[in-house]
Amino acid sequence: MKLVIKNGHVVDPANKIDEVMDILVEGEKISKVAKVIDPKAETVIDASGKIIIPGIIDMHVHLREPGREDKETIASGTKAAAIGGITSVLAMPNTLPSLDSIEIIKALKEIIKNTANVDVFICGAITIGRAGRELVNIAGLKKEGVIAISDDGASIDRGEIMLKALEKAKKEKVLVICHSEDKSLSNNGMVNLGFTSTRLGLRGISKESEYKRVSRDIKLAEETGADIHIAHVSTSESVEIIRKAKKIGVKVTCETAPHYFTLNEEDLLDYNTNMKINPPLRSKEDIAAIKQGLEDGTIDIIASDHAPHTENEKDIEFDHAEFGTTGLETELSVSITELIVSGILTWSELVKKISLNPAKALGIDKGTLAAGKDADIAIISPDKEWLVKKQDFVSRSKNSAFIGRKLKGVVEYTIRKGNVVYKNTP
Amino acid sequence: MSKKKRALWVHKDLLGLEYLSKEDIELLLDTASSFREILDRKIKKVPALRGKTVVNLFYEPSTRTRVSFEVAAKRLSADVINIAVESSSVKKGETLNDTGKNIEALKADIIVVRHNCSGAANMLGRNVNISVINAGDGWHEHPTQALLDMFTLRKKLGKLEGLNVSIVGDIAHSRVARSNIWGLTKFGANVTVCAPKMLIPPGIEKTGVKVTDNIDEALKEADAINVLRMQFERDSMEAFPSQLEYFKNFGITEDRLKKAKKDIIVMHPGPINRGVEISSGVADGQNSVILEQVTNGIAVRMAVLFWVSQVRDKDIKNEIGY
Numbered sequence: 001m002k003l004v005i006k007n008g009h010v011v012d013p014a015n016k017i018d019e020v021m022d023i024l025v026e027g028e029k030i031s032k033v034a035k036v037i038d039p040k041a042e043t044v045i046d047a048s049g050k051i052i053i054p055g056i057i058d059m060h061v062h063l064r065e066p067g068r069e070d071k072e073t074i075a076s077g078t079k080a081a082a083i084g085g086i087t088s089v090l091a092m093p094n095t096l097p098s099l100d101s102i103e104i105i106k107a108l109k110e111i112i113k114n115t116a117n118v119d120v121f122i123c124g125a126i127t128i129g130r131a132g133r134e135l136v137n138i139a140g141l142k143k144e145g146v147i148a149i150s151d152d153g154a155s156i157d158r159g160e161i162m163l164k165a166l167e168k169a170k171k172e173k174v175l176v177i178c179h180s181e182d183k184s185l186s187n188n189g190m191v192n193l194g195f196t197s198t199r200l201g202l203r204g205i206s207k208e209s210e211y212k213r214v215s216r217d218i219k220l221a222e223e224t225g226a227d228i229h230i231a232h233v234s235t236s237e238s239v240e241i242i243r244k245a246k247k248i249g250v251k252v253t254c255e256t257a258p259h260y261f262t263l264n265e266e267d268l269l270d271y272n273t274n275m276k277i278n279p280p281l282r283s284k285e286d287i288a289a290i291k292q293g294l295e296d297g298t299i300d301i302i303a304s305d306h307a308p309h310t311e312n313e314k315d316i317e318f319d320h321a322e323f324g325t326t327g328l329e330t331e332l333s334v335s336i337t338e339l340i341v342s343g344i345l346t347w348s349e350l351v352k353k354i355s356l357n358p359a360k361a362l363g364i365d366k367g368t369l370a371a372g373k374d375a376d377i378a379i380i381s382p383d384k385e386w387l388v389k390k391q392d393f394v395s396r397s398k399n400s401a402f403i404g405r406k407l408k409g410v411v412e413y414t415i416r417k418g419n420v421v422y423k424n425t426p
Numbered sequence: 427m428s429k430k431k432r433a434l435w436v437h438k439d440l441l442g443l444e445y446l447s448k449e450d451i452e453l454l455l456d457t458a459s460s461f462r463e464i465l466d467r468k469i470k471k472v473p474a475l476r477g478k479t480v481v482n483l484f485y486e487p488s489t490r491t492r493v494s495f496e497v498a499a500k501r502l503s504a505d506v507i508n509i510a511v512e513s514s515s516v517k518k519g520e521t522l523n524d525t526g527k528n529i530e531a532l533k534a535d536i537i538v539v540r541h542n543c544s545g546a547a548n549m550l551g552r553n554v555n556i557s558v559i560n561a562g563d564g565w566h567e568h569p570t571q572a573l574l575d576m577f578t579l580r581k582k583l584g585k586l587e588g589l590n591v592s593i594v595g596d597i598a599h600s601r602v603a604r605s606n607i608w609g610l611t612k613f614g615a616n617v618t619v620c621a622p623k624m625l626i627p628p629g630i631e632k633t634g635v636k637v638t639d640n641i642d643e644a645l646k647e648a649d650a651i652n653v654l655r656m657q658f659e660r661d662s663m664e665a666f667p668s669q670l671e672y673f674k675n676f677g678i679t680e681d682r683l684k685k686a687k688k689d690i691i692v693m694h695p696g697p698i699n700r701g702v703e704i705s706s707g708v709a710d711g712q713n714s715v716i717l718e719q720v721t722n723g724i725a726v727r728m729a730v731l732f733w734v735s736q737v738r739d740k741d742i743k744n745e746i747g748y
Contacts, residue, residue: 125703195629199444201544201566201601203629228534270552271545319564 002026004039006380008047012054013348014356023052025375028417032371042366047379048415050412053351054369055087055118055376056164056332059177059360060152060231060303062324063089063120067096068102071309072396078117080306082422085411088119088366089328089330090358093130094153100125100136105144115149117421118414119376121146121362126165133157134341135165147362150177152231155213157183158276169354175361177229181237181279185209187282190318191343192280194267202318205280211237218245218252229361230254234279236289243298249380253361256303258334259401261290261323267401271313273321275401277307280393290328295344300357302350304331308397321356329393334402335383336402349384379413386410435733439551439558442567442741443608451573454729456578461732462725464501474732475504479534481495482508483525483685484561485541489593491561494523494678494720495538504593507534522546525691535735539563539726544601557734565599570730571695572605574723576613580714581722586613588643592644594620595703597629597653601693602654607633618712620644622676641676653678656703671701679705683713 003025010033011023023030023038042317058081064072074091081089093099099108107120112120124146128134130153138149138324149169155178156162169176191197193204214230218241221228232237232255242254252311259277264284268275275281293299308325309369314321335354345353359367366374388402434453443451462471480499482492492508499506514727520528522541529537536557539547542562551558562568568617580586591610597603597619612632618636619626620643631637638644645651658669683690692704692713700706709716 193628195632198627198629199597199604200603201564271548312521315523315539317549318545320541 001043001418002015002039002041002089002324003043003045003415004041005045005052005377006037006039006048008050008052008184010052011351012036012265012369013352015370017369018348019051023369023377025377025415025418028375029368030371030373030375032412033369039416045379046093049381050346051380051382052369053085053347053378053380054367055414055416056085056354057088057362057367057379058304058328058331059090059243059358060092060257060360061089061091061306061328062094062308063091064095064308066108068394070310073115074120075115076110076394076396077306077328078120079306080393081118082414082416083333083394083411084328084330085377085414086118086328087414087416088121088364089120090123090148090362092152093123093125093150093293098125099127100130101121102137102140102144105141105146107301108355109145114312118416121364123152125149126151126156130154132158132161135161135168136310138165138168138172138174139247146174147364148175148229150176150179150231152177152179155179155181155183161218162217162421163220163224164388166212166220166224170224170226173363175227175229175363177231179231180210180212180217182209182213184211185300190276190280191268192265192282193263196269196282199269200271205278207235207237207282210235211223211241212277214238215241218242218250221252222250225251227251228328231235231303232257233258233290233293233299234260234278234286236286239289239293239298243293243296246298250387253300253357254298256299256304256386257303257305258327258331258338261287261294262334262338263401266342271318272401273316273318274322274325274399274403276318276321277325278323278403291339291344294339294353300353301361302335302353304328304356304397305328309399310393310397313401324399326395326397326399328395330388330400330402330407332380332411333386333407337407340382342386375415377409377413377415381410381412383408432492435532435736438734438737439547439560439735440558440569440730441547441551441558443569443572443612444567445603448612451576451612453516454573454726455580456575457729457732458722458725459539461728462722465724470501471503472501473503475499475502478504478536478729478735479537480504480506480538481529481534482506482561482662483529483537484509485511485546486562488540488562491722494723495561495727498724501724502728502731504731522550523553525548530556531553531733535652536731550583551575557737559564559730559734562727564601565604567603567605567686568601569605570600572724572725573730574608574719574726575652575693575695576609577607577726578693578719579691579724582705582715583649586610586615589615589649590647591615591650591652592618592620593652594641594644595652596625597630598625599657600654606652607635611635612689618644618648620676624732634647641682643688644684647688647691650687651686652693652695653704655695655697656699658702673702677703677705678703679710680707680711683708689713693719697706698721699735
């Protein structure tokens with residue numbers, strides 16, 4: 001099958017392309033990117049006025065399958081991903097059971113093969129049951145295709161176990177993703193510790209609970225020389241610690257999520273449980289520091305931390321509500337609205353953070369529109385506005401912190417390996 | 427063009443004093459003054475809420491506040507139904523929102539809710555169309571307690587502006603402290619909070635209060651002191667494990683009061699822990715207004731019940747403007 005995308009503004013930082021080009025797709029691959037391609041293909045998409053980017057790679061997604069199919073499934077989550085211009089996701093291991101054994105990875109791969117609408121890569125657990133005690137069979141998981149490991153949702157408290165994990169991961173060339181949180185310092189908190197937690201009368205989560213653990217994890221990475229990636233960075237201190245580590249050559253990458261550069265703690269003064277997220281929404285100063293980190297390159301990656309929950313788990317007292325917001329369907333538009341419109345990032349820089357850099361961090365051959373690569377493509381109307389409405393979400397869960405917001409940027413087509421997996425129908 | 431008359435009261439719910447204006451609070455206090463007078467009559471009943479139903483929905487044991495609301499509602503001729511956590515379907519797992527909607531379907535007019543989770547009243551208020559009055563939610567707010575404290579102060583001293591009011595005790599875990607701070611600062615009172623450092627919540631000075639961990643300093647210039655109940659069986663324990671130690675350093679005793687203004691007013695939201703945060707001598711002494719507070723509490727709650735029941739749909743503004 002042949003497909004030509006005509007007259008779109010192609011943004012492909014890997015090849016320093018940022019201009020109007022045509023793209024020819026043959027089968028699963030991109031076969032040509034050129035000024036003018038004669039359209040003899042079966043399908044021609046006129047992309048005049050549109051932006052064309054390599055498909056988004058979201059490296060922090062909770063698909064909940066197996067175990068919590070009431071929240072999300074591989075099928076529903078990857079359908080939601082496609083709507084957001086996302087062609088690859090990294091599925092987090094905090095499922096039921098956790099992704100900690102060869103058997104469960106095999107079973108998951110089968111589900112992915114049969115039901116996924118976009119590419120699903122697997123992040124295995126670091127420890128059995130994500131309990132922080134006994135390492136998983138990292139080599140075995142790697143053989144089954146696991147490309148990263150994380151105990152996401154929990155941090156490994158015991159330093160010597162984390163150290164062992166990093167040594168093993170280095171040997172097996174698997175990325176270690178750190179959920180950096182010292183739970184003894186987060187004190188069963190629910191919102192950022194400070195005046196807001198005081199106003200709300202809720203237990204606060206200190207900033208130390210994040211950045212002290214970021215500091216430890218980076219120190220261990222430095223000692224071992226392993227590749228680590230810090231997930232969902234939310235505080236100014238963490239940004240500064242990572243900035244310094246990068247300067248002295250530690251192999252660390254990091255991500256933040258759209259809500260950490262958009263929403264602040266004061267947005268939850270009416271106890272909106274969709275904004276109950278861990279790490280919590282922080283202060284305006286932290287938002288400024290996150291934006292600065294994105295601008296100067298300290299923060300490499302934007303990932304959604306898509307965390308679907310049922311209404312029963314969110315439409316209750318704030319104390320009892322689950323942590324997390326969905327993000328697959330809003331990630332790109334929030335990034336455009338908050339970072340491109342305000343001039344913090346150029347399109348090219350944004351594409352690095354949502355596609356090229358995650359591909360590099362995960363070691364997957366994607367994130368670019370060069371000839372010969374997978375034809376993973378998103379076509380976007382950059383200026384079109386839309387209102388985030390609960391009833392419009394395709395994810396099985398509707399717990400978005402962005403409901404009621406007006407966003408810029410609409411995905412018109414999502415193409416995965418040459419197939420249109422999503423087409424916007426107005 | 428005719429000038430549009432603004433409704434006196436526009437809040438469907440009373441969730442907290444943070445969300446009210448000074449004028450709102452003034453209206454409640456003035457109305458409470460009129461109702462206070464009824465309580466001294468031989469026939470202590472007016473028909474203002476005749477035909478209305480008030481449901482006290484209490485998820486935490488509370489005799490004092492629940493009885494006060496019940497008396498207030500009955501003085502206004504409302505029908506009162508009490509639902510306590512033990513006897514309700516809560517234990518069977520019904521959610522707060524579902525319970526609220528059921529109460530609404532029973533055609534009640536006002537829900538008075540007490541809950542151990544901060545924000546529970548806010549959530550309920552969003553989810554039902556009938557009025558919700560917060561009778562204390564977690565560490566968040568206890569607006570009618572603060573209103574009765576302010577009412578008592580105003581009655582005793584004639585004004586709130588410029589008064590030096592010290593709040594002593596576990597500020598971090600106190601909804602009474604928070605509501606008092608929001609209310610008093612709106613009237614230009616000088617509020618000082620006094621507690622061991624571990625019991626001062628972060629950023630509290632942003633409300634305009636002074637913070638000290640020195641009880642003598644808190645007492646020195648104070649026109650009134652509000653002594654909070656120490657809940658050693660609960661949250662306070664985390665930060666300050668010893669009752670004796672607390673009493674020694676922060677307890678309000680006759681000796682300490684000698685160094686304060688002679689006619690300092692001593693308040694306490696009750697129930698009092700004698701010998702923990704306050705000595706019996708002070709609690710029963712001439713500076714104490716603790717029992718007057720109890721009586722005033724009825725008047726204040728009558729005012730709140732009255733005004734939320736007067737709200738018509740067209741007057742309701744978005745409860746919290748965030």
